[in-house]
Amino acid sequence: MAKDPVRVLVTGAAGQIGYALVPMIARGAMLGPDQPVILHMLDIEPVAEALNGVKMELVDAAFPLLRGVVATTDAVEACKDVNIAIMVGGFPRKEGMERKDVMSRNVSIYKAQASALEQHASPNCKVLVVANPANTNALILKEFAPSIPEKNITCLTRLDHNRALGQISERLHVHVGDVKNVIIWGNHSSTQYPDVNHATVSTSTGQKSVRELVGDDNWLNTEFIATVQQRGAAIIKARKLSSALSAASSACDHIRDWVLGTPKGTWVSMGVYSDGSYGIQPGLIYSFPVTCEKGEWKIVQGLKIDEFSRGKLDATAKELIEEKALAYSCLN
Numbered sequence: 551m552a553k554d555p556v557r558v559l560v561t562g563a564a565g566q567i568g569y570a571l572v573p574m575i576a577r578g579a580m581l582g583p584d585q586p587v588i589l590h591m592l593d594i595e596p597v598a599e600a601l602n603g604v605k606m607e608l609v610d611a612a613f614p615l616l617r618g619v620v621a622t623t624d625a626v627e628a629c630k631d632v633n634i635a636i637m638v639g640g641f642p643r644k645e646g647m648e649r650k651d652v653m654s655r656n657v658s659i660y661k662a663q664a665s666a667l668e669q670h671a672s673p674n675c676k677v678l679v680v681a682n683p684a685n686t687n688a689l690i691l692k693e694f695a696p697s698i699p700e701k702n703i704t705c706l707t708r709l710d711h712n713r714a715l716g717q718i719s720e721r722l723h724v725h726v727g728d729v730k731n732v733i734i735w736g737n738h739s740s741t742q743y744p745d746v747n748h749a750t751v752s753t754s755t756g757q758k759s760v761r762e763l764v765g766d767d768n769w770l771n772t773e774f775i776a777t778v779q780q781r782g783a784a785i786i787k788a789r790k791l792s793s794a795l796s797a798a799s800s801a802c803d804h805i806r807d808w809v810l811g812t813p814k815g816t817w818v819s820m821g822v823y824s825d826g827s828y829g830i831q832p833g834l835i836y837s838f839p840v841t842c843e844k845g846e847w848k849i850v851q852g853l854k855i856d857e858f859s860r861g862k863l864d865a866t867a868k869e870l871i872e873e874k875a876l877a878y879s880c881l882n
């Protein structure tokens with residue numbers, strides 16, 4: 551039997567991630583090749599005409615799964631009955647800025663949009679915040695939309711996770727699809743901790759540890775970590791624009807795995823509210839390793855954390871606590 555369409559909101563849809571993301575959703579890259587979708591696209595009045603242009607292109611592309619498009623500058627209309635909300639709207643950082651430098655412009659958007667989502671989205675709407683500072687925007691959204699279950703509010707660290715897989719695959723000359731179970735801990739910022747201590751590669755003779763195959767702890771503990779932490783800045787330097795196609799693709803991966811489940815024996819990284827796992831202050835939106843089943847994520851428990859990792863987990867948590875205070879000071 552044909553499935554009912556799922557309503558997917560993309561905010562900031564006239565921007566560069568939006569332009570890469572909406573065709574991916576309309577082609578089934580997010581929810582699967584048999585799942586019809588209705589796209590809700592929100593942006594602001596000054597770019598209303600460009601937003602309408604994106605709608606025209608969606609019509610012109612004749613996507614068989616696309617059952618409707620709402621393009622609007624009205625947050626209430628945009629949020630109406632949506633099942634999934636991808637929050638990309640905001641301002642990207644420019645060369646030389648840290649992600650928290652875009653804080654004051656972006657957190658106020660998330661406070662305002664929390665209410666629109668709370669009042670008008672479908673009650674079990676799943677939310678993914680992409681706009682930076684992603685963890686703190688998600689935290690503000692969670693705190694100002696108390697009736698949305700906290701398990702439904704997440705932020706994107708899957709791009710960092712995919713970047714870590716990419717770096718390992720390049721270093722070992724293996725297919726990226728054969729590398730799994732890296733972890734991004736903490737903030738989507740330069741304090742994030744890309745951890746390969748539990749990561750493996752599928753080989754013709756079974757699963758092998760990434761650390762053993764690389765055989766260079768110094769590279770793993772320094773250059774590898776710094777490359778993943780600084781990749782967003784490196785893309786801005788090269789493109790003069792922040793990452794867009796990789797961000798859009800990773801947002802699809804995040805939602806697909808959350809809704810359809812992670813493969814057996816594989817975890818992914820998602821920014822989710824902390825329940826105190828691994829000693830991280832409860833309530834922060836912190837990136838953890840998670841598995842997903844039947845539309846629910848669960849933090850992977852019981853991983854051994856060595857002293858080097860402990861310091862890194864705590865440092866990125868400390869930054870998130872500081873960002874939270876800064877966000878509230880911007881809102882006052």
Ligand SMILES: NC(=O)c1ccc[n+]([C@@H]2O[C@H](COP(=O)([O-])OP(=O)(O)OC[C@H]3O[C@@H](n4cnc5c(N)ncnc54)[C@H](O)[C@@H]3O)[C@@H](O)[C@H]2O)c1
Nearest residue numbers: 562564565566567593639640641642680681682706709797
């Ligand atoms: N978490 C991640 O991995 C990740 C990766 C890449 C980029 N980002 C972030 O995603 C955000 C978007 O990046 P981009 O390159 O698409 O930027 P962009 O400037 O091209 O697009 C952002 C869009 O948001 C719109 N917007 C601004 N205020 C809005 C509001 N109140 N409601 C709805 N829309 C609004 C703008 O008009 C613009 O069209 C930035 O904050 C960027 O830093 C996050």
Ligand SMILES: O=C(O)C[C@H](O)C(=O)O
Nearest residue numbers: 643649682782783792793
């Ligand atoms: O780094 C940025 O500001 C953009 C984005 O968060 C990224 O990681 O590419």
